[in-house]
Amino acid sequence: MNIEGDRCIDAGSDYCPCYLAEMNSCITCSRLKGKEYCDCNWRGVCIYQEFHFLNQSKKNVRESKEARIVSREFLGKNIIIFTLEVPHGLARQLKQPGSYIFIRNKNLESFFDMPISIMDVEDFKNQIKIAVEIHGVKTQAIKGVDDSLIIRGPYWNGLFGLENLKKTKKQKCLVIARGIAQAPAILTIRQLLHNENTVDVIIDRASTNINIISEYTNVNVLEDNINLYNKEGKEKLSYFLSTGGYSLIFIGGSDYLQKNLFDTYNSYNLKVVLTNNNELCCGEGICGACIVYDADGIPIRSCKTQIDYKE
């Protein structure tokens, strides 16, 4: 699979132009990449002009703030669902699928920041929900926290294929989610339902043994505990794809899962939406942790760039 990417998720937002523009590394604008000519593909108000209006500087960056933990719910041994109280504007900005924030224990340094998908938003209550699976250094550090977390956001590039997702209307869609990746599937499902699509769901509980999709949404679950890594699971998926008449597929799960299923769904000419599983560290395109390379060896900062997959 080849990849390509040139659309910055932040372009035209409250956070554009960003540090990358100041550092001559803008993802979108050729002039803010040091070129002497215009060669962009951005359909919106010119980023270069915006930069000029700001006297050749970036807009304000996202700042960390403390968010009160309204409640914690333990699912099984390792999963905690936090309900956090956040400013109203932030709740609203996090309502779109693919949204994520960075969280950390307030007593620890900023390098404990970890990206977590937004699972659900109740903007009239100013509350967001996130699901955290405890399995590494950073997640261990918040296991015992019950009063507040440091959060930074909003970030939006948690899914690839957002344009497909937003443009699909009145179609049949198949959502596949494995383990904790059920969390980003919830906002995805809400968006699909909002556009009057019908949504079928296949859940692979993996080691989590949870089905939060049924708890938070009202959709048709075709399978609620399938194993997508074995032959039987893939055969079932094949069957659903061949009979379902779907026009869009969402796959929430690891790169390994996405690659593993590629051959199964690829022949159906579906619009594809995938979770972004790259290592996100700063979220601003600066640190380089999230960089992946296209076929020409051009680095793509995947924390901000929408990526298309090609055969």
Add this chain to the structure above:
Amino acid sequence: MTKVVIIGGGWAGCAAAITAKKAGADVHLYERTDMLLGLGNVGGIMRNNGRYTAAEESILLGAHELFQITDECSRHKNISFPGHQHASLYDVNIIEPRVTRFIRSLGINLYLQHRIIDVEMTGQKITGVKLQNKEIVEGDIFIETTGSTGPMGNCLKYGNGCAMCILRCPSFGPRVSLNQKAGVEDILGQRANGSFGAFSGSCKLNKDSLSEEIVKELNEKGVYILSIPKEDITFDKLDMKVCQQYALKEYAENLILLDTGHAKLMAPFYPLEKLRRFKGFENVRYEDPYAGGLGNSIRYLSIAPRSNTMKVNSLDNLLCAGEKAGLFVGHTEAIVTGSLAGHNSVRVSLGMPLLELPRILASGDLIAHANEEILKKEGLKRRYTFAGSDYFKRMKELNLYTTDSDAIRIKLERINLLNIYQDKLI
């Protein structure tokens, strides 16, 4: 059948589509906005000075259709204004749908709101062009008529920022230079002071916002001239204009309005507050660009190197026309170059010798002269138009200027080019 793909639906692209179709090609015309004609939607001036000769030449070469439409849509014919004789002004408010319907009636495949962003190549041959949605449009021959104006970054870098002109880049996305994508670098035009690009030369005022007296005179005569008080006269603006045929002293000392359906103000931009101080202009507002008080679009930043047959150098199957093809100004120039490019596209596909218009025609001389001059440092600072400035002077010196159609007909008969664009080659 040869598939000709034309990118850019301005006057040049439309003209190319028509001649390619008449020569027998399967023609596909791609335009990124929701209207054909591009800047022709805010232009309107035809047949002034040497453009009269060029229009008649094109008609007799067999590309009469678009001139017939502009003639039929003219609000005023045979009018004079400073430095210009026998001009026609077409009505910008009625012409575009006319042209669109005509293009469709010929069986040309028209794709509006289809922006081309890249090329696919094999060696020096373009095999396809890529749409914004990443779809590939394959073809045998490609004609680039994407113009040289914008996108917004250029209008900021070399102008006063986006003034919200008819090209509507924020809505429909930026122009992309395809020859550049194909590895052939753009040539950039310059102003007298050496800086790059040039401002579009006129802006359009909403006619209803002018006084009754001015509207009446515009409707009757097509022209309204108001002298500017001495303290307000600036000559600087003349240097920055694209349209050197209007960069005359009279255009700094007077406000010159032409009736093209809007009131065309012959200045690249004019601060609204200053404008409203003039009698009859108290309520005036801009129609195009919307921020005409501030600036205008910037042009000539994307010219493809080409031969006099309109074929782009170093590429096997790309032709160009209009502003993409040189430091040309105006609809007539776009139609003249577009018609030649469209006709030659079919010749390229058949491996025939390409048509070069001889220099005894004003059209042939303009195309060849502009190509010679663009190689010179000073030549990059000039514009080439039948309508005025250095080139019209040259036309008169070389005895190329005439308003006598019969004389042109005789010339074309003598060189055996009469109605050449009517020939079906496939």
